[in-house]
Each structure stands twice: as structure tokens, then as C-alpha cells.
Amino acid sequence: MKFTNYHRAQSLEDAHKTLQKDKSNTIVGGGLWLKLSRREVDTAVDLAGLDLDLIETTDKTIRIGAMTTLTQIEESDTLRQIASGILVEAVSEIMGRQLRNVATLGGSIIGRYGFSDCITPLLALDARLDFHERGIVSLQDFLTEKGKVDDILKAVVIDKTKAKGYFKKVKKTAHDFPILNVAVVKSEDGTRIAIGSRPAVATLAQAAMDHLAAATTIDKKTITQAARIAKESLKYSTNHRAGAEYRAHLAEVYTRRGLMEVNGLED
Ligand SMILES: Cc1cc2nc3c(=O)[nH]c(=O)nc-3n(C[C@H](O)[C@H](O)[C@H](O)COP(=O)(O)OP(=O)(O)OC[C@H]3O[C@@H](n4cnc5c(N)ncnc54)[C@H](O)[C@@H]3O)c2cc1C
Structure with missing residues (x-):
């Protein structure tokens, strides 16, 4: 990917506005998959600094921020306890540690990659996606949609289930x-x-x-x-x-x- 401008978003609203300004503008997660593409992008919008890299729990749910890295997931004791730790297991089998230190959960979902080892366990866990504009969408529904995603994924939500x-x-x-x-x-x-x-x-x-x-x-x-x-x-x-x-x-x-x-x- 080649980009002309780099924009470190100050807020989700700022990120969203910048994304909408030009069709080629693109959100950057870890940037690893984007780096492999030949796309020419006007502005790359970086979400780092928006506190989207947190794993938070409530009584009933776990909310994994879209900028959470695969390593953070791998090291999460909370996620290890959910459904025999299948998400942790799946993530820890992806490439090497260096890649997992950089690749984000958001970047792993938005492309609806067929090869994804994150999407399969999350689908079995009935995960929901929390978007800036659309709000909550089930992962199951999201996977049936086609085309470029013009929204910002904030987090992935799963139930704190005894499964x-x-x-x-x-x-x-x-x-x-x-x-x-x-x-x-x-x-x-x-x-x-x-x-x-x-x-x-x-x-x-x-x-x-x-x-x-x-x-x-x-x-x-x-x-x-x-x-x-x-x-x-x-x-x-x-x-x-x-x-x-x-x-x-x-x-x-x-x-x-x-x-x-x-x-x-x-x-
Ligand atoms: C060499 C290599 C080997 C890999 N092997 C595997 C494997 O075996 N199994 C596997 O499951 N995965 C594998 N992956 C994929 C990897 O785990 C990540 O899923 C991938 O790199 C995307 O994550 P990223 O953070 O780099 O996303 P990026 O490259 O930054 O972004 C990917 C896409 O998501 C969009 N995006 C990112 N974050 C957001 C957001 N919050 N909101 C809206 N849009 C967003 C971007 O605009 C872009 O379109 C591999 C990747 C590489 C480079």
C-alpha cells in the first residue's frame, strides 16, 4: 500500500470524518495486511491512541477493543477462561510472535478473510461487532455482507459464557x-x-x-x-x-x- 498522508485520529469522530473525505482513505490497524496490497491511498487513518486496545469485562460480556493485538489476546487470562480458551488457542497458532505483536483483532475481522483463524472461534462464540456508526452487528450477519467497510470497528463483544x-x-x-x-x-x-x-x-x-x-x-x-x-x-x-x-x-x-x-x- 502507498499512502500520501498519515493522520493519527484524535477521536473516533475525527477518524470517521477523515475516512469519509476520500473513497481511498483507509483505517490502519496493525497495517500488516494492508502493507501487502498494491492500493494507493490518499490518507491512512491511524486509530492508535484511542484506547481501542483494551479487553474489558462486565458481568455478562467481554469487550475486546478493535486495536487489541493478537498477543494481547493470547496473554489474556480472561479470554483463556472462555469456552476452554478457544480464541486464545486459535490466535496463538497464527504465524510467529512478531506478527502477533502487531496484527490487530479489528484488522483480522474487517477483511472477512477466508483463512482467518480469529473469525472461526468468534463465530462459534456468537460474537457481536460494535461499529462507530452502525452500532452492534452480529459477526454472523457481517460475514454475509460484501464490499468495502466504510465504518470503524470499535470492539468485538462476546458473552462471558460457561461453555x-x-x-x-x-x-x-x-x-x-x-x-x-x-x-x-x-x-x-x-x-x-x-x-x-x-x-x-x-x-x-x-x-x-x-x-x-x-x-x-x-x-x-x-x-x-x-x-x-x-x-x-x-x-x-x-x-x-x-x-x-x-x-x-x-x-x-x-x-x-x-x-x-x-x-x-x-x-
Ligand atoms: C505473513 C502473514 C501470515 C498470516 N498468517 C495468518 C494465519 O495463518 N491465520 C490468520 O488468521 N491470519 C493470518 N494473517 C493475518 C493476520 O493475522 C491479520 O489478520 C492481518 O495482518 C490483518 O491485521 P492488521 O492489524 O495487520 O490489519 P490491517 O492490515 O491494518 O487492516 C486490514 C483491513 O482492516 C481494516 N481495518 C483495520 N482495523 C479496522 C477498524 N478498527 N475498523 C475498520 N476497519 C479496520 C483496514 O482498513 C484494512 O482494510 C497473516 C498475515 C500475514 C502478513
């Missing part, structure tokens, strides 16, 4: 992008299954979730059926990392393992 969680990232080498990732969260509200890097962006395995919700008992048979449904009801494609068939197979295997784990069952 069990499971996360799996399948990758070829330690620092690689995922071939597929799977997150399962079982709370008192039911079970959510998110599958990402198919290679399309993460989505809920809704038919598999419905199957579990309708079951009177959650046993190995129901779980095996749900995992099969997760494989058969979602679309898996081929890219340079893996084939569609292999991805679909992985989805079934790790959905089953995740469901077994959150239900305290063993083979």
Missing part, C-alpha cells in the same frame, strides 16, 4: 495459513459449529447444529450424524493449499472430534 469449546487448525507447517479450521462451542443455549478456510470465510454448520438441537440425547451416533451433515451441507472448494474433497473430509473428522470433546465423550 466448553474446541478449536482445530489444520495446516501443513507450523507457521502456515490454515487448510481448514473448526470451532465448536457447547453452552447452555446449545451447540454452535463454525467451519472456516473452506477456503471461503467461516460459516456456521447450521444443519448440523439443527440436528443436534433436535436430538433427545447427544451420544456418539448423533455426533457422528451431525459431523456427516457438516460435511455434506457446506460447500468446500479447491485452491493451492488443498482439494475440496480433502477439506470436506477434514471438516467431518474434526467436527466429530470437537463434538465428542465438548460433550465429554471418548471413542
Whole structure:
């Protein structure tokens, strides 16, 4: 990315106004993904200094500021306690420490990256996004939208739930992008299954979730059926990392393992 002007925002309102001034103007999170693009930008708007790098808790929720780095998430004792620490686990598997020191949660969500290891666990955790202009939008809805985001993400909000969680990232080498990732969260509200890097962006395995919700008992048979449904009801494609068939197979295997784990069952 090449930018002509750098603007360190004094407030969210200031950041938003500057963003609206020119179509090419862009918010900068950690700047790592932007740096790889060939875009020409009039003004890069920096949110550093707006206190958006905080992890705050209330009685019922946890609010993770959009400028929170992946390292901050990795080191958060609060987040480690949520759904078996799946967000912490997912983040700690992304590249190396130097990248995680700089990459932000906001920057990891706004691009709706198919490969994202942050989005998959957050979708299973039923996260909400708090935007400056739009207010609260569910991550699930945000992921179905298309086009450039002309708003500022302030924070990601999750419930302080007593849930069990499971996360799996399948990758070829330690620092690689995922071939597929799977997150399962079982709370008192039911079970959510998110599958990402198919290679399309993460989505809920809704038919598999419905199957579990309708079951009177959650046993190995129901779980095996749900995992099969997760494989058969979602679309898996081929890219340079893996084939569609292999991805679909992985989805079934790790959905089953995740469901077994959150239900305290063993083979
Ligand atoms: C070499 C490399 C390897 C990687 N490997 C992985 C991996 O294996 N798994 C994985 O999940 N991720 C991976 N990533 C992605 C990384 O984890 C971050 O998601 C990515 O760098 C974006 O974060 P950032 O803070 O750098 O965002 P930026 O590059 O600053 O911004 C990205 C986009 O988000 C917008 N944006 C940023 N913050 C806001 C905000 N608050 N409000 C509105 N818009 C905003 C920007 O305008 C831009 O469009 C990798 C990245 C690199 C460079």
C-alpha cells in the first residue's frame, strides 16, 4: 500500500470524518495486511491512541477493543477462561510472535478473510461487532455482507459464557495459513459449529447444529450424524493449499472430534 498522508485520529469522530473525505482513505490497524496490497491511498487513518486496545469485562460480556493485538489476546487470562480458551488457542497458532505483536483483532475481522483463524472461534462464540456508526452487528450477519467497510470497528463483544469449546487448525507447517479450521462451542443455549478456510470465510454448520438441537440425547451416533451433515451441507472448494474433497473430509473428522470433546465423550 502507498499512502500520501498519515493522520493519527484524535477521536473516533475525527477518524470517521477523515475516512469519509476520500473513497481511498483507509483505517490502519496493525497495517500488516494492508502493507501487502498494491492500493494507493490518499490518507491512512491511524486509530492508535484511542484506547481501542483494551479487553474489558462486565458481568455478562467481554469487550475486546478493535486495536487489541493478537498477543494481547493470547496473554489474556480472561479470554483463556472462555469456552476452554478457544480464541486464545486459535490466535496463538497464527504465524510467529512478531506478527502477533502487531496484527490487530479489528484488522483480522474487517477483511472477512477466508483463512482467518480469529473469525472461526468468534463465530462459534456468537460474537457481536460494535461499529462507530452502525452500532452492534452480529459477526454472523457481517460475514454475509460484501464490499468495502466504510465504518470503524470499535470492539468485538462476546458473552462471558460457561461453555466448553474446541478449536482445530489444520495446516501443513507450523507457521502456515490454515487448510481448514473448526470451532465448536457447547453452552447452555446449545451447540454452535463454525467451519472456516473452506477456503471461503467461516460459516456456521447450521444443519448440523439443527440436528443436534433436535436430538433427545447427544451420544456418539448423533455426533457422528451431525459431523456427516457438516460435511455434506457446506460447500468446500479447491485452491493451492488443498482439494475440496480433502477439506470436506477434514471438516467431518474434526467436527466429530470437537463434538465428542465438548460433550465429554471418548471413542
Ligand atoms: C505473513 C502473514 C501470515 C498470516 N498468517 C495468518 C494465519 O495463518 N491465520 C490468520 O488468521 N491470519 C493470518 N494473517 C493475518 C493476520 O493475522 C491479520 O489478520 C492481518 O495482518 C490483518 O491485521 P492488521 O492489524 O495487520 O490489519 P490491517 O492490515 O491494518 O487492516 C486490514 C483491513 O482492516 C481494516 N481495518 C483495520 N482495523 C479496522 C477498524 N478498527 N475498523 C475498520 N476497519 C479496520 C483496514 O482498513 C484494512 O482494510 C497473516 C498475515 C500475514 C502478513
